[in-house]
Amino acid sequence: xxxxxxxxxxxxxxxxxxxxxxxxxxxxxxxxxxxxxxxxxxxxxxxxxxxxxxxxxxxxxxxxxxxxxxxxxxxxxxxxxxxxxxxxxxxxxxxxxxxxxxxxxxxxxxxxxxxxxxxxxxxxxxxxxxxxxxxxxxxxxxxxxxxxxxxxxxxxxxxxxxxxxxxxxxxxxxxxxxxxxxxxxxxxxxxxxxxxxxxxxxx
Amino acid sequence: xxxxxxxxxxxxxxxxxxxxxxxxxxxxxxxxxxxxxxxxxxxxxxxxxxxxxxxxxxxxxxxxxxxxxxxxxxxxxxxxxxxxxxxxxxxxxxxxxxxxxxxxxxxxxxxxxxxxxxxxxxxxxxxxxxxxxxxxxxxxxxxxxxxxxxxxxxxxxxxxxxxxxxxxxxxxxxxxxxxxxxxxxxxxxxxxxxxxxxxxxxxxxxxxxxxxxxxxxxxxxxxxxxxxxxxxxxxxxxxxxxxxxxxxxxxxxxxxxxxxxxxxxxxxxxxxxxxxxxxxxxxxxxxxxxx
Numbered sequence: 001x002x003x004x005x006x007x008x009x010x011x012x013x014x015x016x017x018x019x020x021x022x023x024x025x026x027x028x029x030x031x032x033x034x035x036x037x038x039x040x041x042x043x044x045x046x047x048x049x050x051x052x053x054x055x056x057x058x059x060x061x062x063x064x065x066x067x068x069x070x071x072x073x074x075x076x077x078x079x080x081x082x083x084x085x086x087x088x089x090x091x092x093x094x095x096x097x098x099x100x101x102x103x104x105x106x107x108x109x110x111x112x113x114x115x116x117x118x119x120x121x122x123x124x125x126x127x128x129x130x131x132x133x134x135x136x137x138x139x140x141x142x143x144x145x146x147x148x149x150x151x152x153x154x155x156x157x158x159x160x161x162x163x164x165x166x167x168x169x170x171x172x173x174x175x176x177x178x179x180x181x182x183x184x185x186x187x188x189x190x191x192x193x194x195x196x197x198x199x200x201x202x203x
Numbered sequence: 204x205x206x207x208x209x210x211x212x213x214x215x216x217x218x219x220x221x222x223x224x225x226x227x228x229x230x231x232x233x234x235x236x237x238x239x240x241x242x243x244x245x246x247x248x249x250x251x252x253x254x255x256x257x258x259x260x261x262x263x264x265x266x267x268x269x270x271x272x273x274x275x276x277x278x279x280x281x282x283x284x285x286x287x288x289x290x291x292x293x294x295x296x297x298x299x300x301x302x303x304x305x306x307x308x309x310x311x312x313x314x315x316x317x318x319x320x321x322x323x324x325x326x327x328x329x330x331x332x333x334x335x336x337x338x339x340x341x342x343x344x345x346x347x348x349x350x351x352x353x354x355x356x357x358x359x360x361x362x363x364x365x366x367x368x369x370x371x372x373x374x375x376x377x378x379x380x381x382x383x384x385x386x387x388x389x390x391x392x393x394x395x396x397x398x399x400x401x402x403x404x405x406x407x408x409x410x411x412x413x414x415x416x417x418x419x420x421x422x423x424x425x426x427x428x429x430x431x432x433x434x435x436x437x438x439x440x441x442x443x444x445x446x447x448x449x450x451x452x453x454x455x456x457x458x459x460x461x462x463x464x465x466x467x468x469x470x471x472x473x474x475x476x477x478x479x480x481x482x483x484x485x486x487x488x489x490x491x492x493x494x
Contacts, residue, residue, distance in 0.1 A: 021245070036318065063269055065307040080307060083269025086353040086386050110353065110385040111445055131252040131444060132353065132388045133477040135269040136260035154320070155309045170245065172446065181385065184447045188381045188439045195435040199373045 003168060008105075009054035012124040015104050018171045020178035024128055025167035029146070030107070032060040032159030034085060037150060038093040042100075048149045048158050053102035058130070059085045059109070061155040064145065075148045082142045082161070083135025086110045087127070095119040109133075111172060111181035120175045127173035129180070141166040204341040206286045206485055208294045211345070214483040214490060215298025218347035219274060219324075220306050222481035223266045226257050227494035229416040230453070230478045237390055237443075237450040246448025250390075253443070253476055268477040271308045272349030274299050274330035279337045279344040286343070292332050295345070299323075299330045311352070343485040348413050354391060354475040357383040360405055363467040372397055372469040373432065376455065379471040380436045385445015388475035392416065393436060393452050396470035397425065399460035408472035411456035413480060415494070418456075425457040432457070443476070453478075 001021050006014065008028040018024065031052055040046040063081040067073055087108030094116040097103040104125050106112070109132030120126060130138060147160035172180040196202075234254050241247045260267045276295050280286070300323040303310050310322040312329050324330070337344070359379050363371040376395055383389075394412025396404040411420075420426045432455035442448025453476075462468060484491045 060269065061309060063266060063271065063307065063309040081266040081269050081309075085270065086356065086388075088386050089356075109388065109444060129444065129446065131249050131256070132385075133268045133270075133351075133475055134252050134256035136263060136265040136267055137252065137256040139265060140259065140263070154322075170446065180446055184441060184445060185381075185384060187447070188384075188441055191439050192377060192381060195377050195438045196374060198435050198438060199370075199377070199431055201370050201373060 008056050010104050011054065012104065015126050016124055016175050018126055018174055019176065020171055020174050020180055022171040023168035024171060025165055025169070026056060027164055027166070028162070029055060030161045030163045030166060031055055031057045032062065032161060033057045034059060034061045034156040035089060036153045036156035037158050038090055040150060040153060042093055042096050046150060050147070050149055050158060050160060054104050056105035056107060057097065057103050058107040059087045059090060060159070061085065062159065064155070072144060075145050077145045077148065079139060079142050079145050079161070081135050082139045084109045084130040084132050084138065086132070087112050091115055098123045098125055107169060111179070117173055117177065117179050117182070120173055121177055124175055126171055126175060128169035129172035130169055204281070204284050204343070204487055206284060206291075206343055208290050210485070210490060211291055212294040212298040212301070214345055215276065215295040215347070216302045216305070217492070218345060218481045218483055219299055219302035219308070219349065221492065222347045222349050222479045223271060223308070224260055224264065225481070226267060226477070227415065227480060231257065233416045233453040237453065241449050243442060243448040245446055246442045246450055249443040249446060249448070250450060267479065268351060269309065270351045270353065271311045271324065272351045273312065273355065274324050275348040275350055276330050276332045277346040277348070278332065278334045279346070280334060281337050281339040281342040283340040284343045288334065295332055296325055296330060300325050341487050344482055346480060346482040348480045351388070351475045351477060354387040354473040357387045358405070358408070358470070358472045360401060360468065360470045362401065363469060365465065365467050367467055371467060373435070375469050376432050376471055377435060377439070380439060380441065380451060383473060384441060387473045388477065389441060389445060389452065390443055390450045390476050391452050392474040392478055393432070393455040394472045394474065395432065395455060395457045396472070397457060397459040398462035398468060401468060403460055404468040404470040405472065407458035407460060408470035411458040412472045412474040413478070414456050416453055420457045420459065422459055425459045429455055429457045
């Protein structure tokens with residue numbers, strides 16, 4: 001249960017040292033991705049000019065306000081509300097994100113499944129859990145939108161955020177086969193009989 | 204009672220923004236109850252973050268959650284209310300689009316096949332506007348629900364058969380909560396529809412999911428089922444965000460309708476912990492905003 005304060009990008013050795021139930025707070029660059037971004041990158045042959053190698057990505061699509069470009073808002077977008085979406089829908093993209101783009105950290109909510117867990121172990125990656133639905137708080141950790149790519153997919157563009165004290169986030173899946181979600185799911189399956197018995201169902 | 208259609212448009216605009224920013228009091232009280240009961244350290248920390256977020260949203264006048272949801276407007280029309288329904292629906296639609304444009308809300312609504320986003324939170328059949336009639340003579344109520352997709356993506360219908368009995372209903376609800384895990388942003392309100400036709404059953408589940416905490420099913424058998432299921436799903440240990448803990452659901456709500464002699468349908472629709480709703484009540488005295 002160690003707290004890690006880090007700046008992105010990270011190294012493989014760094015993320016391999018993290019274990020389930022550790023916490024991580026990020027500083028620096030954080031990339032925002034989502035369903036359409038990933039579908040276009042991996043199913044439709046699109047590419048990005050961003051270098052995601054050894055970086056962190058978050059499953060998001062923010063609320064932004066369009067405004068005049070300025071040093072504070074170089075893209076012409078100000079972040080209004082930046083939160084996190086359910087990760088499970090994007091399960092099949094974890095491996096290509098890591099093999100083709102070198103991503104090390106995936107941030108999301110609700111957890112990912114066994115394919116992602118295997119990819120984290122083989123390639124050196126982790127999944128960090130944000131508290132979903134706590135976007136007003138999460139927005140206070142975002143300093144600015146530094147850049148945006150694939151913006152024809154707006155709001156599911158590829159966002160480049162600058163973040164400060166982003167966290168603490170829970171290491172919920174690590175590179176050693178540890179997954180809080182698998183543990184909880186196994187426990188829930190075991191407790192199913194107790195719950196059904198309380199409802200008068202004998203099986 | 205006559206209703207000014209411009210006021211309806213303005214209310215539809217304000218309701219969307221208000222719902223996204225201020226959580227109803229019954230949900231806030233629900234968090235307090237869950238916090239008092241929670242025994243797991245990580246779960247307590249997650250619940251604490253959720254409560255802090257409610258405060259930050261109010262202090263910074265920000266949205267509680269980034270998901271602006273699928274906009275739903277429920278319109279309750281009293282007996283002496285005189286209005287043009289077509290105009291009313293159009294005004295609600297305009298108000299919804301204006302909220303999106305004027306506040307700058309993320310439009311979460313796309314064409315289901317082309318996936319094109321008009322950036323208005325509107326599209327074919329959306330906002331989803333439902334009309335119901337009430338016994339109150341001079342009252343029109345418009346309720347707005349921005350339904351988040353994390354919870355909506357976990358919706359189920361089972362056409363069980365009479366021989367499976369009530370046991371099939373109970374088992375189905377427990378299994379849905381296990382399958383949903385953390386994907387629905389627990390703690391949730393688990394909405395259960397029982398009976399009716401297939402479509403009515405799903406509709407009832409949604410009505411149950413968005414009912415205020417503390418309200419009960421009017422049917423005594425349904426109310427008893429709510430109590431039993433609320434206890435049972437909180438024995439599963441799914442916990443807030445699916446990270447383990449006692450607080451899996453604020454409550455299980457049940458709504459029911461009569462069904463066919465050959466049928467035993469059950470549906471589940473969940474509401475996430477950001478259980479947002481807002482309402483505007485039009486009376487001869489003016490417009491009052493609430494939940």
